[in-house]
Amino acid sequence: MRNVLANQVDALPGWIVATSNDYPTHHRIARHRHRRSQLLYAAHGIMVVGTETGRWIVPPERAAWIPSGMAHDVHVLAAISTRSVYVEPEVNAALPQDCRVIGVSPLMRQLLLETRDLPLQAESGSRPDLIYSLIVQEIERAPVLPLDIPFPADPRLAKRCRTYLARPSPHVTIDDWCRDLAMSRRTFTRRFRSETGSSFAQWCRQAAIFAALPRLAAGEPITTLALDLGYESASAFTTMFKRLIGMPPSRYLAMSHGPARESA
Known part of the structure; x- marks a missing residue:
């Protein structure tokens, strides 16, 4: 189905449901939840x-x-065309139990694009049913991509992380965090890594890239942004950006300002 609002999905019948939506740059979908698990695919x-x-x-x-x-x-940071597949938990107990970004194989990509015009309810053994079943199998075997910024479980530490993510600064040091949280450097370092799975320095570098995305889309020069976030040069920023996002800032800028296009 096309253009189904997030709060309408749970009312749709079926063990597996597929929808497609297009959203403009800067669109926001408020916090919500679904009874089914959701695969949210960005066609572009x-x-x-x-x-x-x-x-x-x-x-x-x-x-x-x-x-x-x-x-x-x-x-939405750059105008997007999505495909969503919603799967009841009983369909496959082996599906992931945590939020993650996954790689999409060429096979899964074509299957997801096919879902746009499939009927809501598929008869067992029909072509739509086989497409849905194969998508579920592809989800199970898909690789996990390191495209996350985890927050610690500790409420005070999580609050400090959210504050930093909202406005990263190269002038804030690990000692500043330790002082603000009344922790020794050793305790802070151990707790931060155990609760985020990342070193403090690596987490801050990724947080800076996350914070850069809307600023890039707003037209800030890459060099100015790189220096503001503590990188020695635009090329150093570009290297880290490409490693995390999978494309250079110039391509991201083109996507942010270019018209949305249909991918199927």
Whole structure:
């Protein structure tokens, strides 16, 4: 089905449901949850999926997996065309139980594009049923991509992370964080890594890239932005940006300001 609002999905019948939507740059979908798990695929465009535990960048031709019942919001950074597949938890117990960004194989991409005009309810053994079944199998085997900014479980540490993510600064040091949180450097370092799975320095570098996305889309020069975020040069920023996002800032800028186009 096309153009189904997020709060209408749970009312649709079927063990597996597929929808497609197009959203403009800067569109936001408020925090909500579904009874089914959701595969949210970006045919083109870029979005950020947020939950209480972190943020996930979803570049073009990648997908976010959001487990059933998990509250999440979506921020569109570059005009996007999406395909969503909603799967009841009983369909396959082996499907992931955590939010993640996954790689989309050429086979899964074609299957997802096919879902746009499939009927809501598919008879067992029919072509739509086989397409849905194969998508579920592809989800199960899809690689996990390191495109997340995890938040710690510790409420004070998580609050400090959200504050930094809203406005990263190269002048804020690990000692500043330790002082603000009344922790020793050793305790902070150990707790931060155990709760985020990342070193403090690596987390801050990724947070800076996340924060750069809307600023790039707003037209800020790459060199100015790179220096503002603490990179020695525009080329150093570009290298890290490409490593995380999968494309250079120049291509991201072109996508942000170019017209949306249909991919299927």
